[in-house]
Amino acid sequence: MRLSELSRAAGLPRATVRWYLRVGLLHPGTPTAANQARYDETHVRRLRLVRVLLEVGGMSVDAARRVLAAVDRADVSVGELLAVAHRALSTTSPRGDRPEELAAVDRFLTDRGWQVRPDSPARRDLAAVLAALRDLGPDSAPPVDTPAAVDRLLTPYAAAAERIARSEIRNAPAGLTREQLVERVIAGSVLMERALTALRRLAHEHHAIQRYGAGRDAPAAG
């Protein structure tokens, strides 16, 4: 197909598709004439994935390019790919390298039997949260000063995360090609993380309204 057809198939303006080609988020088509090329289904699929990373994941072009490079390398395992995606999604957490909080995170993960890569950015993200809670102090935040307190605080979240990971693995269809698997893993990790965040906010709002009232504006069902 031509660039105009590709743009229509992907639901993106032609200028955007050209820009993705220029910055290397989309592989070039097969040249047919000067300034003309043919594109195929692989381009449509890739554009859909690019939209997920940029629009939903909020990634920079550089971050999305790193994820796509990992997607395209056959020797990158699913575990590594997730780490690359999580690194691209992760924001820098200035307090994520405090040794005491990193040790608390590692203790918690070991207790749960979770194996994660030591360079996993989520490990530092979690340490940054513990550091912020400790800095806030017991007046404004739950205590995190002992392993038991950390355990009490994090366990409901970890149990929820565990249940979700299990159900995702259970529901993953069998017999996927590596390409399909990898796309599903990336799209799933970006999109379903966003879905979980949105649902947590909605549950939080629902329960806050139940407990503390709706305030001046009346709530609406749904």
Add this chain to the structure above:
Amino acid sequence: MRLSELSRAAGLPRATVRWYLRVGLLHPGTPTAANQARYDETHVRRLRLVRVLLEVGGMSVDAARRVLAAVDRADVSVGELLAVAHRALSTTSPRGDRPEELAAVDRFLTDRGWQVRPDSPARRDLAAVLAALRDLGPDSAPPVDTPAAVDRLLTPYAAAAERIARSEIRNAPAGLTREQLVERVIAGSVLMERALTALRRLAHEHHAIQRYGAGRDAPAAG
């Protein structure tokens, strides 16, 4: 206390504290002489909250200012405050206003009996995820073309979110002042959302390593 003492108490450079004063993230101290002022515990507490919003929540100065304005208004309910915080955390989702996906979200929320404000940004975030899944198509993403499919996909996440919200409410200490309650709600919603995301990523990595292997680098426990 003086500005230098405030800066030490909050663990922030003096220049940063001065900048927060200038952009209105911190209320002025009581003037004592030309270019001198006294600060108190309210300034220390506010600085801790500002760090949570900016460093962990990744909010812009404008977004953090909107949240703090709501924190300071005694007539803003906890439900409203959460909506303000969620709006400040939310990224724009270009596909969040597609009517079909918004209707699917509303149906799902009504079925679960969740009451949320119709202007809740999380509602649009969730619609944007459904729109992205639909655009990816059944080859690369789970199906979302019927209410039953949406229900099947979202229920594990919603159940997890519900359990977390319940346990947060159960664990909230009683007898807090409004100020303490509001600080806890904001800090908790920003920090524990980040904790949940980190734990979900870690669980995801753990299960991916279990199922698909660790790849070239060996995983480390914890």
